[in-house]
Amino acid sequence: MDVLIIGTVGYDNVQTPFGKRERALGGSASYASVAASFFAKPSMVAIVGEDFEEKHKQLFLSKQISLHGLKQVPGKTFAWGGKYEFDMNEAKTEFTDLNTLLQFDAHVPEQYRNAKYVFLANTDPVLQLKVIEQLKNPEFIVLDTMNFWIQTKKEDLLKVISKVDVLLLNDGEARMLFNTVNLLQAAQQALKLGPKYVIIKKGEHGALLFSDGKHFSAPGYPLEVIKDPTGCGDCFAGGFIGYLAKHNKVDEPSLRRAIVYGSVIASFNAEDFSLDRMTRLDSSEIEKRFLEMKDIREF
Ligand code: AMP
Numbered sequence: 151m152d153v154l155i156i157g158t159v160g161y162d163n164v165q166t167p168f169g170k171r172e173r174a175l176g177g178s179a180s181y182a183s184v185a186a187s188f189f190a191k192p193s194m195v196a197i198v199g200e201d202f203e204e205k206h207k208q209l210f211l212s213k214q215i216s217l218h219g220l221k222q223v224p225g226k227t228f229a230w231g232g233k234y235e236f237d238m239n240e241a242k243t244e245f246t247d248l249n250t251l252l253q254f255d256a257h258v259p260e261q262y263r264n265a266k267y268v269f270l271a272n273t274d275p276v277l278q279l280k281v282i283e284q285l286k287n288p289e290f291i292v293l294d295t296m297n298f299w300i301q302t303k304k305e306d307l308l309k310v311i312s313k314v315d316v317l318l319l320n321d322g323e324a325r326m327l328f329n330t331v332n333l334l335q336a337a338q339q340a341l342k343l344g345p346k347y348v349i350i351k352k353g354e355h356g357a358l359l360f361s362d363g364k365h366f367s368a369p370g371y372p373l374e375v376i377k378d379p380t381g382c383g384d385c386f387a388g389g390f391i392g393y394l395a396k397h398n399k400v401d402e403p404s405l406r407r408a409i410v411y412g413s414v415i416a417s418f419n420a421e422d423f424s425l426d427r428m429t430r431l432d433s434s435e436i437e438k439r440f441l442e443m444k445d446i447r448e449f
Contacts (some may be wrong), residue, residue, distance in 0.1 A: 152216075153389070153395045155179050156195040156281045157271025157294075159202070159220065160228035163244070164423065167236055168377045174424035175206050177228060178271035178294065181381035184428045185388025185415045186269070187213040188436060190395040192388070193262045195219035195281065197254040199227040209429060218259045224304060225250045231318045238379045238420075239353030240322060246298060256280040264431075267395040270314070271384055272296050275306040282313050290400050292391050294383065300327050310346040315400075318387055320351045328383050333358065337365075347405065349390075351383055357409055360400070368409045368445050371417035371439065377422040382416040385428065391417030410440075414439045416424040 157179030158378040163172045183192040193216040202222060210217060226249040232241035242439055256277040266289040270278040278293065299307055300323060307327075311317055317340050319327065324336040333350055337360035340348040348360045356370040390412035394400055421427045 152193055152197065152262075153190045153267045153269060153391050154258070154265035154281075154285075155183050155186065155269045155271055156219075156256060156258075157182060157273050157384070158228045158230075159194070159198050159206075160230055161201075162380060162424070163231040164233075164241075164380050166234040166378050167175060168239065168425065169221060169294050169379075171423045173229075175209070176230065176424060178273065178381075178384045180210070180425065181384035181419065181428070182269055182271045182391075183210065183215045184213050184425055185370045185385040185412075185419070186392030186395070187215055188389065188415065188431070189392035189411075190435060191216065192392070193265070195256060195258055195262070195356070197223060197228075197250050199223060199225040199250040201314035202227050209425070211439055213429075216262075219262060221254070223250055223253065225253070232380065233380065238376060240320075241356075241380065242331070243298070243418075256284075258284040266290065266398075267391055268292070269387055270294065270310065271387065271392045272299070274297055275303050275310045279306065279313075280308045282310070283284065290391075290439065292318060292387060294318040294387050295323065296320075297323055297326060297331055309341065311340065314345050316349060317343075317345045318349045318351065318383070320353065320383060324348075324350050330409040334360075335417075343356045349409065351386060353379070353382070356413060357386070359405060359409055364402070366402075366406050366409070368406070368413055369443065371413060371443060371446075373417055373420060376420045379420045380423075381425070382419050382440050385414040385419040386412040388412075408442050411436070411440060414443060426446070
């Protein structure tokens with residue numbers, strides 16, 4: 151089963167206590183697509199500028215990611231700079247240069263409009279809405295967002311939330327969007343807007359799944375090596391939706407397993423900068439860590 155992914159493809163300047171990278175390949179759609187590619191065939195809808203390097207296109211193609219929706223236009227590619235202190239759960243954004251994202255029309259190529267599984271990765275909620283409007287019969291739409299859009303386009307974001315099946319947020323964003331310190335209350339408010347499920351990511355501490363009257367808690371993987379958490383949220387989401395698309399099932403047991411697969415993929419991503427670990431990752435490593443995760447929560 152294919153997964154349609156819309157989001158950003160960009161160049162990141164990242165600094166963590168373990169090193170620094172400039173103009174490293176990043177962006178929400180980049181991470182999510184590579185993560186989903188371990189389970190399903192992703193199709194990407196995004197925009198880049200003329201400075202986007204051919205080797206990065208080749209990297210996506212080597213992961214069987216379909217690029218008919220990756221538009222290249224004159225101008226500069228989206229760029230983001232972030233810094234992590236020793237608490238690596240949250241990046242401090244140093245700059246966000248939207249660049250060519252400002253002229254993106256989020257056109258979904260005809261051959262992608264029948265997609266059943268759709269991930270609206272972090273990008274302008276106006277673009278996320280445009281994508282939904284072009285879809286013919288989506289079965290399962292997952293939405294991610296972040297503080298930048300909560301602060302600048304909250305009304306549009308609330309509209310998108312009402313049209314999706316799953317809302318993904320990290321804990322800080324959930325508190326910011328719903329103006330409460332209590333995550334359970336934030337999740338309940340989110341469910342009232344329309345989604346069937348809300349997933350609150352808690353960085354290295356795992357993720358919580360909320361649905362009407364029920365919840366599930368997945369642990370984080372205790373990593374020995376952690377260099378750069380950039381893109382972990384997107385890798386989590388890509389792994390999550392990729393797993394569901396592969397099995398073409400969205401009942402609660404499948405969602406729980408998908409969350410654990412998402413956490414496994416995200417844990418690998420944090421082991422190196424940019425997409426470096428993701429490009430070296432293979433399926434046997436994913437399965438091995440999935441079993442370790444099962445063992446961690448057995449009691
Ligand atoms: P994550 O660490 O999973 O939250 O996502 C990190 C990625 O999000 C980086 O590679 C950035 O390029 C990208 N990013 C940062 N700010 C934004 C934004 N406002 N909209 C979309 N993508 C962003």
